[in-house]
Structures are given as structure tokens and as C-alpha cells.
Amino acid sequence: MLEVAKLNSWYGPAHILFDVNLNVMAGEVVALLGRNGAGKSTTMKSIIGLVNRREGRLVFRNDEISNLAPFEISRKGLGYVPEDRRIFTELTVEENLEVGRQPAREGGNAWTPDRIYTLFPNLAEMRKRPAGRMSGGEQQMLTIGRTLMGNPYLVLLDEPSEGIAPKIVEQMAEAIILLKREGVSVLLSEQNLHFARLISDRCYILEKGITQFSGTVAELDSRPDLRETYLAL
Amino acid sequence: MDLYVVQFLTGLANAASLFLVASGLSLIFGVTRIVNFAHGAFYMLGAYIAYSLTVRWQTPLGFWAALLVASAAVAVVGVIIETLLLRRIYNAPELLQLLATFGITLIAEDAVRLIWGPEDLVGPRAAGLSGAVSILGNAMPIYDFVLILLGPLVFGLLWLLLHRSRWGLLVRAATQDRDMVNALGVNQKWLFTGVFALGVFLAAFGGGLQIPRDAVTHFMDLSIITEVFVIVVIGGLGSIGGAFLAAIIVSQLNAFGILILPGISLVLMFAVMAVVLVLRPWGLLGKQVVRSRIAALPDVGAWKPFDRTGRLAVSLAVFLAVLLPFLLGDYGISVASEVMIAIIFAISLQFLMSVGGLDSFGHAANLGLGAYGAALCVQYFGMSMELAMLTGPLIAAAFAVVAGWFCVRLSNIYFAMLTLAYAQILWSIVFQWVDLTGGDNGIVGVWPSEWAASPNAYYWLTTACAVGVVLAIRYLTFSPFGYSLRALRDSPMRSATIGISQRHIQHVAFVISAFFAGLAGVLFAFQKGSIFPDALGISTSVDGLIMVLLGGFNTVSGSVVGAVVYKVSSIWLMSNTDFPRLILGSVIVVLVVLFPQGIVGTSQRLLETWRTRRRLGEANVGAPAQKGGVA
Ligand SMILES: Nc1ncnc2c1ncn2[C@@H]1O[C@H](COP(=O)(O)OP(=O)(O)OP(=O)(O)O)[C@@H](O)[C@H]1O
Ligand SMILES: [Mg+2]
Numbered sequence: 001m002l003e004v005a006k007l008n009s010w011y012g013p014a015h016i017l018f019d020v021n022l023n024v025m026a027g028e029v030v031a032l033l034g035r036n037g038a039g040k041s042t043t044m045k046s047i048i049g050l051v052n053r054r055e056g057r058l059v060f061r062n063d064e065i066s067n068l069a070p071f072e073i074s075r076k077g078l079g080y081v082p083e084d085r086r087i088f089t090e091l092t093v094e095e096n097l098e099v100g101r102q103p104a105r106e107g108g109n110a111w112t113p114d115r116i117y118t119l120f121p122n123l124a125e126m127r128k129r130p131a132g133r134m135s136g137g138e139q140q141m142l143t144i145g146r147t148l149m150g151n152p153y154l155v156l157l158d159e160p161s162e163g164i165a166p167k168i169v170e171q172m173a174e175a176i177i178l179l180k181r182e183g184v185s186v187l188l189s190e191q192n193l194h195f196a197r198l199i200s201d202r203c204y205i206l207e208k209g210i211t212q213f214s215g216t217v218a219e220l221d222s223r224p225d226l227r228e229t230y231l232a233l
Numbered sequence: 234m235d236l237y238v239v240q241f242l243t244g245l246a247n248a249a250s251l252f253l254v255a256s257g258l259s260l261i262f263g264v265t266r267i268v269n270f271a272h273g274a275f276y277m278l279g280a281y282i283a284y285s286l287t288v289r290w291q292t293p294l295g296f297w298a299a300l301l302v303a304s305a306a307v308a309v310v311g312v313i314i315e316t317l318l319l320r321r322i323y324n325a326p327e328l329l330q331l332l333a334t335f336g337i338t339l340i341a342e343d344a345v346r347l348i349w350g351p352e353d354l355v356g357p358r359a360a361g362l363s364g365a366v367s368i369l370g371n372a373m374p375i376y377d378f379v380l381i382l383l384g385p386l387v388f389g390l391l392w393l394l395l396h397r398s399r400w401g402l403l404v405r406a407a408t409q410d411r412d413m414v415n416a417l418g419v420n421q422k423w424l425f426t427g428v429f430a431l432g433v434f435l436a437a438f439g440g441g442l443q444i445p446r447d448a449v450t451h452f453m454d455l456s457i458i459t460e461v462f463v464i465v466v467i468g469g470l471g472s473i474g475g476a477f478l479a480a481i482i483v484s485q486l487n488a489f490g491i492l493i494l495p496g497i498s499l500v501l502m503f504a505v506m507a508v509v510l511v512l513r514p515w516g517l518l519g520k521q522v523v524r525s526r527i528a529a530l531p532d533v534g535a536w537k538p539f540d541r542t543g544r545l546a547v548s549l550a551v552f553l554a555v556l557l558p559f560l561l562g563d564y565g566i567s568v569a570s571e572v573m574i575a576i577i578f579a580i581s582l583q584f585l586m587s588v589g590g591l592d593s594f595g596h597a598a599n600l601g602l603g604a605y606g607a608a609l610c611v612q613y614f615g616m617s618m619e620l621a622m623l624t625g626p627l628i629a630a631a632f633a634v635v636a637g638w639f640c641v642r643l644s645n646i647y648f649a650m651l652t653l654a655y656a657q658i659l660w661s662i663v664f665q666w667v668d669l670t671g672g673d674n675g676i677v678g679v680w681p682s683e684w685a686a687s688p689n690a691y692y693w694l695t696t697a698c699a700v701g702v703v704l705a706i707r708y709l710t711f712s713p714f715g716y717s718l719r720a721l722r723d724s725p726m727r728s729a730t731i732g733i734s735q736r737h738i739q740h741v742a743f744v745i746s747a748f749f750a751g752l753a754g755v756l757f758a759f760q761k762g763s764i765f766p767d768a769l770g771i772s773t774s775v776d777g778l779i780m781v782l783l784g785g786f787n788t789v790s791g792s793v794v795g796a797v798v799y800k801v802s803s804i805w806l807m808s809n810t811d812f813p814r815l816i817l818g819s820v821i822v823v824l825v826v827l828f829p830q831g832i833v834g835t836s837q838r839l840l841e842t843w844r845t846r847r848r849l850g851e852a853n854v855g856a857p858a859q860k861g862g863v864a
Binding site for chain 1 (some may be wrong): 403405412414417
């Protein structure tokens with residue numbers, strides 16, 4: 001589905017990612033783990049094309065996407081949910097979803113606002129509310145819903161559990177499992193190991209812009225040293 | 234009482250055009266983050282094309298068809314400019330965008346002169362609407378009532394477009410976060426082009442609407458743009474509702490200001506704008522503007538004082554400059570004096586911009602105040618040149634103490650627009666206060682003292698001043714004061730936490746810069762022997778900006794080189810072509826797009842690259858060393 005090889009990225013003169021490799025198969029949920037500042041968000045921004053300079057091979061569903069603009073990548077079916085959510089606070093919930101809407105994919109079951117409301121029932125009750133007046137958890141649901149409206153095959157989900165109540169984190173996990181069942185692949189960035197283990201098939205560990213580990217969740221569990229070195233706060 | 238009612242209605246009618254232009258500017262700014270100086274030019278073009286069409290189609294339907302066709306034509310021009318030029322500078326610093334669009338304005342002015350000739354054109358009344366009705370015994374043109382209705386109508390249509398169509402929804406979303414909209418699969422390019430076309434259409438339509446009321450002239454671009462800047466600043470950049478409200482406020486100020494004192498309206502407008510900005514820095518209905526991407530030119534390396542080679546080179550240059558009178562004739566030397574004055578003016582602006590990070594679009598105010606201050610002292614008190622050389626700059630500095638208090642409260646584009654308004658207001662005072670300043674006739678008879686009267690002596694005087702000012706400014710740049718100023722420029726937040734008072738320091742820099750620019754003004758007045766309102770005009774401010782741009786925005790004193798090159802070539806141009814604006818405008822546009830780092834900036838970069846290459850041997854050096862000068 002997505003293949004990233006030798007990805008390097010920069011913010012201005014600062015070199016942030018060094019030869020990052022990762023891939024996501026169809027139907028998989030893959031977690032990108034690492035401490036604050038490890039480069040998880042930068043990896044996601046680089047894949048979708050929101051950094052100024054990136055190099056490397058990015059192949060999405062057999063297309064090279066490293067020279068495409070964000071909107072072109074998104075139209076190919078790669079959705080991006082940023083960590084700071086970036087919802088349109090001036091627009092209502094409904095309108096936010098509408099901004100994300102793209103034509104249905106061939107043979108696919110297109111997302112509609114109603115389907116999003118079934119996935120996140122909380123949103124259904126506040127369709128006309130300006131998104132600026134929602135709680136953090138609700139905003140997180142909205143930003144995922146907005147991206148789903150583009151009918152993506154794969155969603156880049158940057159720290160969905162950050163700063164939201166445990167109860168909502170649970171809902172979020174359920175929603176992601178549901179998405180997986182619908183056939184949507186997910187690349188997830190997380191610091192919350194518990195949350196990541198709950199829903200992921202495989203994971204990568206990133207530290208200082210370098211991939212340090214790649215394997216299944218079971219393999220990660222069998223290596224407490226990794227947790228100690230790269231994930232403990 | 235009756236008079237007030239009529240005045241009120243006239244004010245409302247005036248608001249229509251202003252609203253159209255301002256809403257277009259606001260829309261464009263909201264999405265593209267470009268403050269489109271060329272908006273006045275589009276307004277003017279709309280009026281000219283509509284004029285040509287209305288004289289041919291003198292039927293009720295023809296009039297409106299003419300307006301629509303003209304606006305559509307101008308919108309096409311706008312789209313061409315957007316795709317060819319603006320797309321390249323969406324991520325450039327704001328000031329470059331402002332300059333590039335000003336360049337377009339210059340080109341448009343000469344183009345209009347070429348096509349329609351230099352005379353003012355008086356268009357026909359709107360067919361079918363040329364009558365008047367009596368309101369409380371006063372005649373009001375029917376056309377004014379049409380305008381009164383048209384403003385809210387267009388406002389309503391825009392509202393529907395923005396709130397009831399998918400396109401409008403995307404525009405509103407992009408106004409908030411255009412990168413996110415892009416990541417959601419929307420092609421920004423076409424969204425930007427579409428918004429630009431709509432904004433330009435509105436401006437051109439606003440221009441066409443003025444035909445039955447006013448002559449069509451090639452000055453109308455600058456007069457409307459000042460008013461419209463004031464409106465969008467009062468209303469809030471990016472807010473259509475704000476533009477509507479502020480257009481009404483400003484036109485009512487104009488309508489009633491005239492009753493109190495003709496010519497006071499600009500002062501009133503400025504006062505209201507200043508009050509609004511201090512109370513609500515983002516305008517009445519505006520939201521804080523967050524630039525979605527930090528646009529910065531790559532640094533040319535950390536600034537350092539000259540090393541020994543540098544000092545030697547500079548001494549040599551000064552030595553050569555001193556010897557110049559032995560090489561040039563009288564004419565050449567008077568040009569050289571002008572160059573020296575330009576250097577003082579440019580470096581004072583560079584200090585404010587490059588060191589202080591305060592992009593002023595109204596530096597002419599300081600030059601003009603120095604010049605008029607000195608000239609008035611000479612005229613009314615018979616002051617000597619020596620004393621005037623001190624009082625002129627002090628007057629400029631004193632005004633800057635007041636104006637700066639307001640200006641430094643604002644950042645970025647708002648600062649640029651407020652300084653522009655400051656200069657424009659002074660210009661209009663000088664222009665209209667004929668008793669004191671002679672208005673358009675200026676002040677004449679401002680001659681230097683006897684010892685400095687010969688061209689050579691005067692040249693040495695200006696050279697001494699220029700050298701002194703450049704040294705003083707370099708000294709300031711590398712003093713603790715200069716470091717605080719740069720810290721503020723680079724990261725206001727962090728500086729605040731380490732206890733640097735932003736406003737205070739920037740205010741001081743504003744005053745210092747004004748003082749030196751004032752000195753340039755005094756020298757300018759004494760060189761010419763006279764002073765005219767032009768000195769305070771937008772074009773003087775822009776001259777300063779171009780010199781800094783040409784030299785290099787992110788250098789300490791590149792503007793010295795910029796001033797020499799610019800002054801010499803523009804003097805040559807003025808005497809050798811009929812369309813200097815066309816050439817100047819094109820030069821600005823090309824500079825901004827191709828050489829945003831200027832002569833000195835570009836050469837420093839090349840040098841740096843070369844040095845890095847050499848240091849690293851033939852190792853593969855991808856990019857030139859881009860070491861930030863940020864401490
Ligand atoms: N806009 C930026 N400009 C410059 N450097 C940046 C920028 N954003 C992030 N960085 C730097 O890039 C590195 C990686 O940051 P990134 O946001 O990718 O980390 P992360 O793994 O997502 O961390 P977190 O868990 O805190 O979200 C950090 O050292 C950070 O300081
Ligand atoms: Mg992150």
C-alpha cells in the first residue's frame with residue numbers, strides 16, 4: 001500500500017529525518033513509536049508533502065508520490081490527520097466534513113456525513129456547532145471524520161490519543177478497529193504505548209530521525225530493552 | 234438638519250465603490266495572504282475600460298453591460314498576473330509581495346497613459362439614471378440611490394457565495410488554514426486564482442461605478458488604495474463584513490468631515506484607524522492573522538562587523554568618493570550629491586527594516602518632515618543651514634515619537650499599512666495647507682550657506698554626512714541595542730521572556746531611523762533649493778524600499794550599493810525615456826521574482842558557497858551553507 005524508502009527531510013537548514021524506511025500493507029494498522037521530537041510527525045508531514053524539502057522514495061499504491069503536491073497525494077487516497085488537528089474553527093461540524101469531501105472511489109463505499117456520525121455518535125449531536133466550540137476529544141473525532149470524507153485507502157493518524165480523556169481514547173481505539181474492518185489501512189503515530197499495542201499489527205520505533213526497530217507488536221513485547229532505551233520517558 | 238440627511242445619503246453612496254474594492258482586497262488577502270497593492274490599479278483599469286465602453290453603449294442596459302464586460306476583462310488581466318507572477322511569490326516575505334504588486338501599479342499607470350492618453354476623461358451619466366430627486370429640498374442624483382442599494386446587494390451576494398456554495402466553503406476554510414485544505418485534496422492553485430479573479434472583478438466594478446460621478450484619471454489608483462487600506466485595516470483584513478462596516482464609517486467620515494473642514498477627512502480617517510488599531514489590533518471584525526508558513530529568505534550568514542580587508546575596501550571607497558569632484562563636472566557632481574543623500578535615506582530605512590524587522594511603507598514621511606521642517610525654519614525664521622540641519626531631523630524624530638507609539642504596536646503588514654497611512658496623511662496636510670506650505674507650489678529659496686554653495690563643497694558635505702550616518706548605523710547595529718533589536722525581530726516571544734521590552738526598543742529604533750531620514754530630507758531640500766509635496770509621496774517611500782531591496786534585505790548596509798545603482802540608473806532613465814514607470818515597475822517585479830536577495834545579498838551568498846566548496850574540497854556540497862544569523 002505505502003512504501004517509504006530512504007526518506008530524508010529538512011526544516012530549513014535543519015536535517016530532521018535520516019533514511020527512514022517503512023511500509024504499510026493493505027488492511028494493516030501500523031504504529032510509529034518514539035519520544036517527543038523523534039520525528040514521527042515529520043515523517044507523516046513528509047509523506048503527505050507538507051515539508052519544504054524531502055528526498056527519498058515514496059510509493060503509494062504503485063505510484064511514485066514524492067514529487068506530488070499534498071492535494072494530489074490526498075486525491076490518490078492517502079488521508080492525513082495532523083497532530084494539532086487543524087480543524088476549521090470558524091466552520092460548523094457539517095461544514096468541516098464537507099471541506100474534506102471528495103468523489104467516491106470506484107467500487108468503494110463512499111463516506112457520508114451520516115456514516116461519520118455513526119462512527120462518532122458524539123458528532124451527530126453538534127452538526128451545526130462551530131468547531132471552535134468543541135472539546136479536544138470531539139475535535140479529534142471531527143478531524144478524523146473530515147479526512148475520511150476524502151475516501152482514503154490509508155490514513156496517516158498523528159497522535160490521536162494526545163491530550164484527550166481516557167474514555168474518549170477508548171472510543172478512538174474502537175473507531176480505529178472499526179476502520180480497519182472497513183478495509184482502511186492506518187499509519188499511526190503514538191507515544192501512548194498501551195493504546196498503540198491495543199490496535200496495531202506492527203510497529204516502528206523512531207529516535208532522532210532514524211528507524212531503530214521494526215517488527216510485530218509481539219516482537220516488541222519480547223524486547224523490554226527497546227522500551228527502556230527508546231520509549232521510556 | 235436637511236443638509237445632514239443629504240450628506241449622510243451621499244456618504245452611503247460613496248461607500249458602495251469603496252466597499253467593492255475593499256471586499257475584493259480582503260478576500261484576496263484572506264486566502265492568499267497577499268496585500269494586493271495593485272488593487273487600486275485594477276480599480277483604475279476597470280474605470281478606463283468601462284469608460285470606453287459606456288461612451289459607445291449609451292443605453293440603460295448598455296451602461297451595466299459595459300461595467301460587467303469591463304470588470305470581466307480586468308479580471309482576465311488579473312488572472313494572467315496571478316498565474317505568471319503572484320504564484321511565484323506566495324511564500325515570499327510580505328514586503329516583497331507589496332513591492333511586486335506596487336510594481337504592477339506603476340506598469341498599469343503608464344499603460345493607461347499609453348492607451349488612453351494623459352488627460353482626465355469625463356464619462357457619460359448612467360443612461361436612464363441621470364435625473365435627480367428632491368430630498369428635503371436638496372437634489373440628490375438618482376444614481377446615488379442606486380449605489381446605496383448596490384452596496385448591500387453585492388454584500389448579500391458575496392455572503393451567499395461564501396456561505397451557500399462549496400467553492401465559498403473552501404474559500405472560508407482556506408482563509409483559516411490553506412495548507413490543511415491542500416492536504417484534504419483541494420487544489421490551492423485554482424482556488425487562489427479563482428479568489429484573485431473575483432477580487433479583481435469587484436475592484437474593477439467599483440472603478441466602473443465611479444464613471445457617472447467622477448472623472449477617470451490615472452491618479453485614481455493611489456487615492457483609492459490609501460482609502461481602501463484604511464478601510465480593511467479598520468474592518469479587519471480578510472473580513473467582508475468588516476469591509477462593509479468600515480466602508481460606511483470611512484465614507485461618512487469623509488462626508489461629514491468636509492462640512493467641518495475641507496481636507497480634514499484624511500486626518501479623521503487616520504485618527505479613527507489609529508484608535509481602532511490600538512483598541513483592536515486586528516480590526517473591528519478581523520481575526521488574528523497567522524501566517525501558515527514562516528516565509529523567510531535564507532540568511533546570508535551571521536552579520537559581522539567588517540574585518541580588516543573589509544575596512545580597507547571601505548576606506549578605499551570613501552577615499553575615491555572624496556576625490557570624485559576632480560573627475561566629474563558640475564552635473565556629475567550634483568548627481569553624486571543626490572546619490573549620497575539617497576544613501577542616507579536608504580540606510581536609515583534599512584536600519585528599520587533589516588535590523589528592526591519593521592517594514593515601513595511610509596519612510597517618505599520622515600524625509601519629508603526633515604525637508605519641510607528645515608525649509609519652513611529657513612522661510613519663517615531665516616534659520617541658517619547649519620542650524621536647520623539639526624532642527625529638520627529633530628522635527629522628523631519628534632513626529633516619529635508620536636507616530637511610532639502607534640506603529641510599533643502592530644506587526645508585519647499592519648505596520649506597513651499604518652506607516653503608509655502616516656506618510657499619506659502628512660502628504661495631504663502639506664498639499665492642502667497652502668498658507669503654510671505653499672501646497673503644490675512648494676517652498677522655494679532654500680539655499681545652502683555660502684561655504685557650501687558650490688556643487689563640490691555641497692557634495693563633500695553630503696559625503697561627510699553619508700559616511701557619518703552609515704558608520705553610526707553600523708555602530709548601532711552591532712551595539713547591545715542592535716542585538717536586542719535583532720533578537721526581537723527573530724523571535725519576539727523569546728525576547729519577551731528574557732525581558733526585552735519590544736515596544737520600547739522598536740520605538741527607539743523608529744525614532745532613530747526617522748532622525749537620519751530627516752537629515753536626508755534637509756540635505757535634499759538645500760540641494761534643490763526647494764521642496765514639494767512629492768517628497769512625502771508614496772513614490773519616495775518606494776524609492777527607499779527599492780534601494781534596500783536592490784542592495785539586499787538581509788544585509789546590514791547593502792542599501793548603500795542599492796542606492797548608488799538605483800539613483801544613477803533612475804536619473805538616467807528619467808531623462809531618456811517617456812515611460813519611466815513602465816520600466817521601473819518591470820524592474821521591481823523582476824527583482825522581486827529573480828533576485829529577492831539583492832546585489833549584496835546575492836554576492837555574499839555566492840561568496841559563501843564558493844568558500845564552503847573550497848573548504849570542503851571537492852566533496853559533494855548540496856546546498857550553500859545556510860547558517861542562520863539567529864543567535
Ligand atoms: N516547523 C519546524 N521547524 C523546525 N524544526 C522543527 C519543526 N517542527 C519540528 N521540528 C523539529 O523536528 C524534530 C522532530 O519533530 P517531530 O514533530 O517530527 O517529532 P514527533 O516525534 O512528532 O514529536 P512529538 O511526539 O512531540 O509530537 C524535533 O527536533 C523538532 O524540534
Ligand atoms: Mg508529533
